[in-house]
Amino acid sequence: MDHTSQQLQKSMRRLRIPYNDAPDYTRSPLEIAPELHQQMFERFCFLYGEEQAKLFMPELERILKVHYAHKPSELIEEEQDFDPNNRFTEWDLILITYGDLLKGDGQSPLSTLAHFLNHYLGLSINTLHILPFFPYSSDRGFSVIDFDSVDPNLGSWKDIEEMGNYYQLMFDGVFNHVSSKSPLFQRMLNGNPDYKDYFTTYHSPDELTPEERRMIVRPRTSDILTEFQSINGQIWVWTTFSPDQIDLNYKNPKVLLGVIETLLLYIRRGANLVRLDAVTYLWEEPGTPCANLEQTHQVIKLFRDIVKAVAPTVGLITETNVPHEQNISYFGQGDDEAQMVYNFALPPLVLYTFYREDTTTLSNWAKELKYLSKMTTFLNMLDTHDGVGLMGVKSILPQEEINFIIQKAREHGAFVSYKSGEQGEEPYEINTTWYSALNLDNNGEDISFQVKRFVASRSIALVLRGVPGIYFHGLIGTRNDIDAVLRTKSKRDINRRVIDVNRLIEDVQDRKSRLSLILKKLGHLLDLRVRYTAFHPNGEQKILMISPEVFAVLRTSPKQDQSILTLTNVANKICQVEIPLSELEAAETHWYDLVDQRGWTTTNDKMVITLQPYDVKWLIPFVQLERSIES
Helix, strand or coil, X not given: CCHHHHHHHHHHCCCCCCCCCCCCCCCCCCCCCHHHHHHHHHHHHHHHCHHHHHHHHHHHHHHHHHHHHCCCHHHXXXXXXXXXXXXXXXXXXXXXXXXXXXXXXXXXXXXXXXXXXXXHHXXXXXXXXXXXXXXXXXXXXXXXXXXXXXXXXXXXHHHHHHHCCCCEEEEEECCCEEECCCHHHHHHHCCCHHHCCCECEECCHHHCCHHHHHHCCECCCCCCEEEEEECCEEEEEECCCECCEEEECCCCHHHHHHHHHHHHHHHHCCEEEEEECCHHHCCCCCCCCCCCCHHHHHHHHHHXXXXXXXXXXXXXXXXXXXXXXXXXXXXCCCCCCCCEEECCCHHHHHHHHHHHCCCHHHHHHHHCCCCCCCCCEEEEECCCCCCEECHHHCCCCCHHHHHHHHHHHHHCCCEEEEEEECCEEEEEEEECCHHHHHCCCCCXXXXXXXXXXXXXXXXXXXXXXXXXXXXHHHHHCCCXXXXXXXXXXXXXXXXXXXXXXXXXXXXHHCCCCHHHHHHHHHXXXXXXXXXXXXXXXXXXXXXXXXXXXXXXXXXXXXXCCCEEEEEEEXXXXXXXXEEECCCCCCCCCEEEECCCCEEEECECCEEEEEECCCCEEEEEEHHHHXXXXXX
C-alpha cells in the first residue's frame, strides 16, 4: 500500500474515545428529552399495556442513566457535533469475519486476525464485523452461552478493544435466542421462579395446534418445539432455529430490559454498529406467522430510541433474510428504525446476472430501489458466512429462474439448505463460497481470467448506492470446502474454512498466486471506492439500460459536484456500448477511467466504449478529476 493510501486509511478511521470502566455519578445525570421519553413509553404500552409500562419504565430509565454515567465528557462533546445524515460515507467498507478464521502460533486468534489485517492485507477497510465472539455451544457462535464475555478460545475484551483503535467495530446482537447451555435457560430448567417466563414453554407439544404450526414462518425444517426435562417434569420449548437455540420470550418485559442492558454493554465495549441477528423472529404469537410482527418492529424502534438517547453515533443493522418488501420494512419511516438493512436480494440477483450474462433483471430491480432518508442505507454484500440467501428474490424472480440459479450453483459444487414453507420444504439458501459460485474447478480457464470474472461480480456491490460488506472468504477467493461439509455434516461449513495465517501470508507475497491477483485487482477497486464522494451512500444513482451485457450505474455525489459512470461487463464476450452524453447529464468530452488509468474522448455527443469480457470501468469527467486533485 502506498503512502497516500496509508494516509487515507488513517483519515477514514474515526478516533475512538473509550467509555470509562466505572460510572461517574458526580456529573449531571442523563436527561431524556420529553418527546423521546413519551415515545419510549408508548412503545412499552404497545408491547405490554399501560399498567406494565408504568411499572417498567423507571427501570429502563435507570439502565440508561447508568450507561450515560460511563461516558467521558469528551465523548459527550463529540456526539453533539454528530450529523445522523452523514452516519455512513464513501469511506465505509465493512469486512465480515469470524474471530478465529485465521490460525497462528503463539497468539490468540483475535490477535492473529488483527496482526494480519494491519500488516499484510493493506486494503481500505474501515469497519470490522467480527461474527459472534462469545462463548457458545453450536452454530459457529450463534448459540450464545454468555452474552457478556469473550470466548477465551478467541481472546479477550482487550483484543476486541485493541481492534477498536484501528477499525469501527460491528458486534452481533444475537438477541433472538440463547444456548440451551446458557445460565438463563438452566435456571429456568432448575425451577428458579425469576426465570419462569424467560422462554416460551408448553407442558405438551399438542398445546401448539397443527393449524398454528402451519402458520409459523421459519428458516428451518426441524420441529418448532424441543423437549427438555425440567425440575417440574417434561416441557416443550420454542426453538426457531435448532434444539440448542432457545428463543427468548419477549412477552416478558424483564427479557427486553436484560437485552437492552446487553446492547448498551456492547456499545461501551466499542460497538459502532450492532447487527440484530435473526430479528425477524423476535416475537412469538401463536396463530400468526411469528415473523415480521409489529411487536418486533416496535422492539427495534425502541432500540433506536435508546441509542438516540445515549449513543447517537451507533448504527443498528437488521439481518432479515426475507422477501425484499418485508426486508425493507425494517427501515421504518426512515428515521425511527434500523439505519441499515442487509440487501438480501442482491447476492442471488448478481449470481443470476452472471449465470445468464444478462443485466436486465438486476438493472430493473436496482432502478426501483427506494432510499427512505439520508439516515438509512443498504448493506450491499454478495456472500455471508451462511452462503447466498434466496428469500430476498422470492418476489422478484419466478420460481423457475430461482431453480436455474440453484442448478447452476450445484454444477459449481454448492449445496442447498431448505426451510419449512406453506407447500412443504422450499430452498432457503445456497451454501457456497462466492469464488466457487462464479468459477468452475478444472475447466481449463486461466486463473487470471477467473479472477477477472470474480472481481467484476464484486464490483456490483461497490457501485450500488449503499455500504459494501465483504465476507473474508469472499475477499480472498476461497474455494468450496467440501471436505469440511463431509466431516461435520453441516452444509454451511463449505464457506467457513479456518486458514493457517502463515500460508495465507505466503500467498499474499506470491505475486503469481490467485490471492495476490485478487488483492491487486479488487484492492484497487476498494481503494478507489473510498476516495470519491460520488460513492457516498447519500449520493444519487441512475441505472442506465445501455446493453443487456453491461451493468451501468451513474453515481453522483450529494453536493452534485462529482459524477462517476461505472460499467461492468457481465458476459464472457466483447461488448461495445454507445452512451449519449444526454444520458449522463453532462457535456464534458474528456473522461478518465479510474480503473485502467487511461483517458477517453467522446465523439458526436456520445461515448463509445469497447469492453473486454468482465471488464470494469469507472469513468469520471476529467475536469472533475482535476478539481478533486486541487482540493
